[in-house]
Amino acid sequence: MTEIQARRHFLRYLAGSPLLAATAFGPTRVLLRAAAESGEALELGEVVSSVDEALSVFDFHAVAREKLPPAHYGYLATGTDDDYTLRANREGFRRYQVRARRLVDVTQVDSSIELLGTTWPSPIVLAPAGNQKAFAPEGEAAVARAAAKTSSLQVLSMMTTTAVEEVVQQRGEPVWFQIYPGRDWGLNQSILKRVERAGSPVVVWTVDQVGGRNTETAKRLARTDERDCSLCHDRSSFEANVRRKPMLSSIDRTAASGNGPALTWDSVRRMRDLTTMKLFVKGIVTAEDAALCLEHGADGLVVSNHGGRAESSGRSTIECLEEIVSAVGGRIPVVIDSGFRRGTDIFKAIALGADAIAIGRPYVWGLASFGEEGVEAVVKLLRAELNLVMRQAGAPSVGQISRSHVRRAA
Numbered sequence: 001m002t003e004i005q006a007r008r009h010f011l012r013y014l015a016g017s018p019l020l021a022a023t024a025f026g027p028t029r030v031l032l033r034a035a036a037e038s039g040e041a042l043e044l045g046e047v048v049s050s051v052d053e054a055l056s057v058f059d060f061h062a063v064a065r066e067k068l069p070p071a072h073y074g075y076l077a078t079g080t081d082d083d084y085t086l087r088a089n090r091e092g093f094r095r096y097q098v099r100a101r102r103l104v105d106v107t108q109v110d111s112s113i114e115l116l117g118t119t120w121p122s123p124i125v126l127a128p129a130g131n132q133k134a135f136a137p138e139g140e141a142a143v144a145r146a147a148a149k150t151s152s153l154q155v156l157s158m159m160t161t162t163a164v165e166e167v168v169q170q171r172g173e174p175v176w177f178q179i180y181p182g183r184d185w186g187l188n189q190s191i192l193k194r195v196e197r198a199g200s201p202v203v204v205w206t207v208d209q210v211g212g213r214n215t216e217t218a219k220r221l222a223r224t225d226e227r228d229c230s231l232c233h234d235r236s237s238f239e240a241n242v243r244r245k246p247m248l249s250s251i252d253r254t255a256a257s258g259n260g261p262a263l264t265w266d267s268v269r270r271m272r273d274l275t276t277m278k279l280f281v282k283g284i285v286t287a288e289d290a291a292l293c294l295e296h297g298a299d300g301l302v303v304s305n306h307g308g309r310a311e312s313s314g315r316s317t318i319e320c321l322e323e324i325v326s327a328v329g330g331r332i333p334v335v336i337d338s339g340f341r342r343g344t345d346i347f348k349a350i351a352l353g354a355d356a357i358a359i360g361r362p363y364v365w366g367l368a369s370f371g372e373e374g375v376e377a378v379v380k381l382l383r384a385e386l387n388l389v390m391r392q393a394g395a396p397s398v399g400q401i402s403r404s405h406v407r408r409a410a
Helices: 003-015 028-036 058-069 070-077 085-095 139-150 164-170 185-197 218-223 266-274 287-295 319-329 343-349 363-369 372-393
Strands: 096-098 113-115 118-120 124-125 153-158 176-179 202-206 279-283 300-303 335-336 356-359 406-408
Touching: 058 070, 058 363, 058 372, 070 218, 070 363, 085 319, 085 343, 096 343, 096 372, 124 372, 139 153, 139 363, 139 372, 153 164, 176 185, 185 266, 202 266, 266 279, 279 287, 279 335, 287 319, 300 319, 319 335, 319 343, 343 356, 343 372, 343 406, 356 363, 363 372
Parallel strands: 124 153, 124 356, 153 176, 176 202, 202 279, 279 300, 300 335, 335 356
Antiparallel strands: 096 406, 113 118
């Protein structure tokens, strides 16, 4: 029995133990909980050794968990508090069932979409995810090349470890850019101008973390990491903290501005006036805020709870989607993220009115597992699953997926 097999045998024993719920297993229990949220069965088989062996995106999760240092895996896996909202994102999909239609010609399936006048081969978007060199040496550059090979829309995080200019070069065309709302509007403007010069057509303004968050899983796993983490990130000063953040490191600052808890809906207008790029607001989970996005000039919105990392609401984004789509009424695009792992998940979101679906953790699992090749494989797997469920449901094109294709489970 190999070391990995022995470890998995032990985890199977723990998972089946009636004492699991009452006993603290430290990092092991955290890992089991993280796997449970994703739907991954820890006890199934060996960790795959190549992208060709992967049957679903969860196979890449298993590899990433094995390869990453504890603190880096914890940063990727964490939700807020006890990860309740993170788990809720997965559980939310089970509350919707696919209503499959029969005797529809599905010889040819077309999963392409149009978003802001651009046609994409599928509704799958690579969501912004920061610090990608923590997961693979080439980080965002490797993701950009995979995005180019799959013709995928890539959204680059402000907390990128690769400059936007290099990402655009590797992608071969401009990418969308995500920004956090800083207190310092001069800082906001300088970042926006740089991104504009790089050709980005859309800025995605993330507003779901101005209240802060409690990332328990990340903190617990960081305690088990014996490396000197200050070699990569040092919070003793702004300059030290952002030295690996090229979108921030060139800015002459003596203290971090941080997210802006005093920001209001008037700030959307102010952000709108700072840039010629289209403005999407990310982190919307209610119909009321969707209506305010329209009122204050947003060009689109992203239904998101930051993959369960932004709040402890216990509410999945798929359950938020329908009221938001209704409030928007087709006047601006609606993108959704948080918890998407299967083609069926994507199908359900389209049926409920989403224009596109952004994935985060799955492609980062691929990146951590096999670099560029892993990201490309994750996108292809999800596209294949989406095409399969479209055939099963009798919907040969995205435009033919309708609300009648899903029902709320009793």
